[in-house]
Amino acid sequence: MLDKEGIAKRIAKEIKDGYYVNLGIGIPTLVANYIPEGMDVVLQSENGLLGIGPFPVAGEEDPDTINAGKQTITMLPGSAIFDSAMSFGMIRAKKVNLTILGAMEVAENGDIASWKIPGKMVKGMGGAMDLVASAENIIVAMQHINKAGESKLLAKCTLPLTGINCVKKIVTELAVLDVLPEGGFKLLERAPGVSVEQIRNATAGKLIVDSDIPEMVV
Amino acid sequence: MLDKEGIAKRIAKEIKDGYYVNLGIGIPTLVANYIPEGMDVVLQSENGLLGIGPFPVAGEEDPDTINAGKQTITMLPGSAIFDSAMSFGMIRAKKVNLTILGAMEVAENGDIASWKIPGKMVKGMGGAMDLVASAENIIVAMQHINKAGESKLLAKCTLPLTGINCVKKIVTELAVLDVLPEGGFKLLERAPGVSVEQIRNATAGKLIVDSDIPEMVV
Amino acid sequence: MNKVVSNADEAIKDIEDGMTLMLGGFGLCGLPEKCIAALVRKNVKGLTCISNNAGVDDFGIGLMLKKRQVKKMISSYVGENAEFERQLLSGELEVELIPQGTLATRCMAAGYGMPAIFTPAGIGTEVAEGKEIRNFNGKDYLMELAFEADFAIVKAWKGDTMGNLVYRSTARNFNPLMAMAGKITIAEVEELVEPGELDPDHIHTPGIYVHRIFKGYDYEKRIEQRTVR
Amino acid sequence: MNKVVSNADEAIKDIEDGMTLMLGGFGLCGLPEKCIAALVRKNVKGLTCISNNAGVDDFGIGLMLKKRQVKKMISSYVGENAEFERQLLSGELEVELIPQGTLATRCMAAGYGMPAIFTPAGIGTEVAEGKEIRNFNGKDYLMELAFEADFAIVKAWKGDTMGNLVYRSTARNFNPLMAMAGKITIAEVEELVEPGELDPDHIHTPGIYVHRIFKGYDYEKRIEQRTVR
Numbered sequence: 001m002l003d004k005e006g007i008a009k010r011i012a013k014e015i016k017d018g019y020y021v022n023l024g025i026g027i028p029t030l031v032a033n034y035i036p037e038g039m040d041v042v043l044q045s046e047n048g049l050l051g052i053g054p055f056p057v058a059g060e061e062d063p064d065t066i067n068a069g070k071q072t073i074t075m076l077p078g079s080a081i082f083d084s085a086m087s088f089g090m091i092r093a094k095k096v097n098l099t100i101l102g103a104m105e106v107a108e109n110g111d112i113a114s115w116k117i118p119g120k121m122v123k124g125m126g127g128a129m130d131l132v133a134s135a136e137n138i139i140v141a142m143q144h145i146n147k148a149g150e151s152k153l154l155a156k157c158t159l160p161l162t163g164i165n166c167v168k169k170i171v172t173e174l175a176v177l178d179v180l181p182e183g184g185f186k187l188l189e190r191a192p193g194v195s196v197e198q199i200r201n202a203t204a205g206k207l208i209v210d211s212d213i214p215e216m217v218v
Numbered sequence: 219m220l221d222k223e224g225i226a227k228r229i230a231k232e233i234k235d236g237y238y239v240n241l242g243i244g245i246p247t248l249v250a251n252y253i254p255e256g257m258d259v260v261l262q263s264e265n266g267l268l269g270i271g272p273f274p275v276a277g278e279e280d281p282d283t284i285n286a287g288k289q290t291i292t293m294l295p296g297s298a299i300f301d302s303a304m305s306f307g308m309i310r311a312k313k314v315n316l317t318i319l320g321a322m323e324v325a326e327n328g329d330i331a332s333w334k335i336p337g338k339m340v341k342g343m344g345g346a347m348d349l350v351a352s353a354e355n356i357i358v359a360m361q362h363i364n365k366a367g368e369s370k371l372l373a374k375c376t377l378p379l380t381g382i383n384c385v386k387k388i389v390t391e392l393a394v395l396d397v398l399p400e401g402g403f404k405l406l407e408r409a410p411g412v413s414v415e416q417i418r419n420a421t422a423g424k425l426i427v428d429s430d431i432p433e434m435v436v
Numbered sequence: 437m438n439k440v441v442s443n444a445d446e447a448i449k450d451i452e453d454g455m456t457l458m459l460g461g462f463g464l465c466g467l468p469e470k471c472i473a474a475l476v477r478k479n480v481k482g483l484t485c486i487s488n489n490a491g492v493d494d495f496g497i498g499l500m501l502k503k504r505q506v507k508k509m510i511s512s513y514v515g516e517n518a519e520f521e522r523q524l525l526s527g528e529l530e531v532e533l534i535p536q537g538t539l540a541t542r543c544m545a546a547g548y549g550m551p552a553i554f555t556p557a558g559i560g561t562e563v564a565e566g567k568e569i570r571n572f573n574g575k576d577y578l579m580e581l582a583f584e585a586d587f588a589i590v591k592a593w594k595g596d597t598m599g600n601l602v603y604r605s606t607a608r609n610f611n612p613l614m615a616m617a618g619k620i621t622i623a624e625v626e627e628l629v630e631p632g633e634l635d636p637d638h639i640h641t642p643g644i645y646v647h648r649i650f651k652g653y654d655y656e657k658r659i660e661q662r663t664v665r
Numbered sequence: 666m667n668k669v670v671s672n673a674d675e676a677i678k679d680i681e682d683g684m685t686l687m688l689g690g691f692g693l694c695g696l697p698e699k700c701i702a703a704l705v706r707k708n709v710k711g712l713t714c715i716s717n718n719a720g721v722d723d724f725g726i727g728l729m730l731k732k733r734q735v736k737k738m739i740s741s742y743v744g745e746n747a748e749f750e751r752q753l754l755s756g757e758l759e760v761e762l763i764p765q766g767t768l769a770t771r772c773m774a775a776g777y778g779m780p781a782i783f784t785p786a787g788i789g790t791e792v793a794e795g796k797e798i799r800n801f802n803g804k805d806y807l808m809e810l811a812f813e814a815d816f817a818i819v820k821a822w823k824g825d826t827m828g829n830l831v832y833r834s835t836a837r838n839f840n841p842l843m844a845m846a847g848k849i850t851i852a853e854v855e856e857l858v859e860p861g862e863l864d865p866d867h868i869h870t871p872g873i874y875v876h877r878i879f880k881g882y883d884y885e886k887r888i889e890q891r892t893v894r
Contacts, residue, residue: 018666020873040666040667041666042666042827042872042873044873045606046536046537047462047465047606047609048462048606048608048609049605049606049865050871050872050873051865054665055663055664055665056663056664056665057664057665058664058665061659061662061663061664062605063464063465063607063657063658063659064465064466064593064604064605064606064607064657065605065606066462066463066465066606066659066660066661067606069661070462070463070464070465070516070660070661071661071662071663072659072661072662072663072664073663075605075865076860077859077860077861078666078825078826078827078829078860078861078872079865080829080865080868080871080872080873081605081606081608081865081866081868082608082868082871083540083608083609083610083611083612083613083640084462084488084536084537084539084540084609084610084613085537085540085541085543085544085613085777086777086871087537087540088536088537088540088541088557088777089537089541089776089777089778089779089845090776090777090778090845090871090873090874091537091778092537092555092556092557092777092778092779093775093776093777093778093845094778095873095874096873111560119525122514122521122524122525122531122533123513123514123515124511124512124513124514124515124533125512125513125533125534125535125536125563126512126513126535126536127512127535127536127537128535129535129536129537129538129557129558129561129563130535130536130537130538130555130557133535133555133556133557133558133559134556134557134778160561160562161560161561161562162561163559163560163561164559164560164561165560236437238644258437258438259437260437260598260643260644262644263835264765264766265691265694265835265838266691266835266837266838267636267834267835268642268643268644269636272894273892273893273894274892274893274894275893275894276893276894279888279891279892279893280834281693281694281836281886281887281888282694282695282822282833282834282835282836282886283834283835284691284692284694284835284888284889284890285835287890288691288692288693288694288745288889288890289890289891289892290888290890290891290892290893291892293636293834294631295630295631295632296437296596296597296598296600296631296632296643297636298600298636298639298642298643298644299636299637299639299834299835299837300639300642300837301769301837301838301839301840301841301842301869302691302717302765302766302768302769302838302839302842303548303766303769303770303772303773303842304548304642305766305769306548306765306766306769306770306786307547307548307549307550307616307766307770308547308548308549308616308642308644308645309549309766310548310549310550310766310784310785310786311546311547311548311549311616312549313644313645314644329789337754340743340750340753340754340760340762341742341743341744342740342741342742342743342744342762343741343742343762343763343764343765343792344741344742344764344765345741345764345765345766346764347764347765347766347767347786347787347790347792348764348765348766348767348784348786351764351784351785351786351787351788352549352785352786378790378791379789379790379791380790381788381789381790382788382789382790383789541777541779548770549784549785550770550782550783550784551783551801551802551804551806552783552801553779553782554779554780554781555778555779556778572780572781572810573780575780577780581801602866603866604866605865605866608866636834637831637832637833637834637837637867638866638867
């Protein structure tokens with residue numbers, strides 16, 4: 001079973017040299033720490049920055065320089081600042097190669113719910129709806145099971161949707177899965193020490209197990 | 219009768235303090251020379267500049283700094299450069315207070331033709347269609363009569379249109395006229411030494427002469 | 437062409453009850469904090485506020501929420517604010533949540549004189565309810581209308597007396613878009629300079645879009661999530 | 666993330682007959698003159714060129730017209746070019762004239778992932794023929810589609826190896842809009858610098874939009890209308 005850092009580490013392996021990547025809040029943010037040395041990757045922050053660097057050293061926080069999670073950050077050489085319209089313009093125009101974000105639920109047809117629990121929690125969708133509507137390469141980073149012990153990989157989402165038919169891949173503490181165009185979660189890898197049976201029990205939607213499932217290398 | 223400079227001089231009197239003004243190619247360009255001292259006016263060039271200054275002194279021409287007529291110009295303090303989309307954005311959003319442009323024909327309903335003579339001349343509309351479609355305050359600067367001796371103030375335009383129901387005022391070598399919302403050219407002023415009769419003879423469209431027409435002060 | 441007013445109170449003096457305001461900033465970053473303080477002092481009520489976020493409990497638009505000056509918020513993300521959540525769940529506050537890119541682009545559309553734009557954001561979700569859907573090249577898009585606002589209030593780093601503005605780092609965010617979209621646009625700046633002191637090539641908001649400008653003193657620029665290495 | 670190619674010939678090597686190109690510049694100002702020269706050398710044919718103007722007889726796109734490399738021009742203003750007029754009137758050259766603001770905004774729309782925009786330009790004229798008209802708030806607008814281009818070719822003043830671009834003065838014009846709109850975008854620059862040498866606040870085109878960049882030598886930058894005081 002992976003911890004949050006493990007999920008981030010595994011996702012980092014999906015990143016290719018030369019990619020522009022948008023990292024959502026939460027686990028996705030951690031992915032930045034595991035991008036292989038020597039790989040040229042530019043991180044986009046949808047509040048208007050290409051070239052997110054590490055957090056500042058204490059005392060050098062700049063209130064004018066934050067990421068989409070409102071955290072103080074630094075900029076790398078070659079960064080560019082732009083307004084929010086251009087930021088989502090480049091997202092809509094599919095210039096961002098990979099989008100990694102969290103979710104409350106993912107359905108076997110690629111639908112995603114992540115922004116609202118009716119009557120309980122309303123924080124808003126932020127940029128998530130724009131991202132999932134436009135990105136062609138979307139990986140969801142999340143726990144397989146929610147705090148109430150229910151599967152988050154469903155036949156159909158129960159919460160208000162963020163987008164439809166958009167999630168391509170899911171990485172959880174238990175597994176790596178592809179969401180197939182024809183529907184269904186195709187199991188690709190098991191987390192270390194996790195059995196296919198455990199994954200099957202934790203997956204409410206249709207799980208497709210084609211052959212021997214290798215244990216992931218993190 | 220006014221010469222070109224006279225037309226420009228008369229139009230300059232329509233400019234108010236604090237105006238942002240777009241000047242078209244030809245006579246309108248000359249208007250810049252007659253803006254009263256001490257009046258704060260910013261000239262827009264639709265290729266992407268607010269703050270057109272005078273022509274450069276010889277030897278200081280900058281090929282990167284031109285107006286919409288492709289002439290070398292200078293910039294005044296407080297100028298701003300922007301791309302062509304923002305330039306027409308501010309035009310469409312009606313931020314430009316006054317647009318002065320030339321025309322081949324103006325109709326009594328405010329239609330204007332200025333960009334094409336079928337089979338003879340096709341230079342293109344440039345920014346004129348954008349300007350006349352959006353500007354709320356459009357003055358046409360032109361000769362009353364074309365080179366063939368025909369009136370350019372018509373009941374209906376004969377050439378392909380640039381825009382419809384848009385011209386508000388016309389200044390020619392003979393007269394100043396308003397284009398009335400209900401249709402018709404309302405004569406406001408005569409050029410020095412020009413009679414109402416002369417203007418009537420030179421105007422093919424409906425001319426409205428309400429009362430005594432004063433000679434213009436240039 | 438001198439657009440300078442003496443302070444925030446003068447800048448907002450004709451903002452009246454029931455008006456629609458756009459307020460720049462992302463979280464607490466690039467927030468027109470002086471004008472917000474003046475709006476709180478003036479205690480103008482029944483406002484509709486278009487702003488990406490709703491501030492925190494004791495800073496930003498949160499200060500106006502606390503005094504119940506806001507009738508309706510149009511935002512993309514409103515977490516981080518307990519009083520907001522209380523007013524929302526109790527029905528005291530009307531809230532319209534829209535995707536962040538849609539919010540940004542609807543502001544830009546207003547400043548560019550475009551009555552509507554098309555975006556795929558929200559297709560298949562409750563955001564699409566009641567909106568026109570249109571297919572281009574096999575993909576569905578929502579038609580979203582340009583925003584209208586009586587006043588846009590933005591924060592820039594530097595500005596000149598003609599209203600030209602330059603923003604700093606990610607404090608740019610929504611500010612240049614809203615600056616273009618207000619019927620009247622107010623800019624507060626950290627440094628106010630004379631025409632000619634800003635490089636014309638590096639002006640983010642041309643002065644034609646800005647009606648009033650003033651220098652704010654002693655910016656707090658609060659940090660929402662202080663993170664260090 | 667190094668996008669540097671050695672010269673114009675390498676930058677355009679995979680531009681093929683029949684492709685659609687966007688070319689930045691207004692008149693001869695801000696023109697990608699090195700790439701145009703390379704296209705003339707390569708003698709690629711049957712091109713559709715989207716560019717505000719068509720150059721003059723012996724400079725800019727005029728050079729490509731002279732060699733009959735252009736099948737179709739999409740422009741707003743094409744005066745100043747006798748050979749162009751000859752080809753147009755003889756029917757050898759297809760020409761689509763569209764309003765300048767429409768041209769600019771259709772490029773921007775492509776770069777912003779918006780399939781169409783609305784503009785009042787051309788309402789009531791032959792430009793509106795066959796296009797959808799839509800009324801918003803009592804005013805008619807044309808729906809105009811985003812442009813598609815196989816390659817966008819732009820000229821910037823400075824650029825870095827990651828493709829970030831800065832333009833100078835009115836040589837900016839259509840360049841940043843087209844830079845965003847190409848499936849592949851080529852930028853030629855007067856100065857090519859390392860990442861970090863350009864101020865992030867003053868980059869006009871973020872590198873994400875640019876695929877290839879090279880430094881051009883000995884820019885001619887011809888002046889179309891030399892006017893002095």
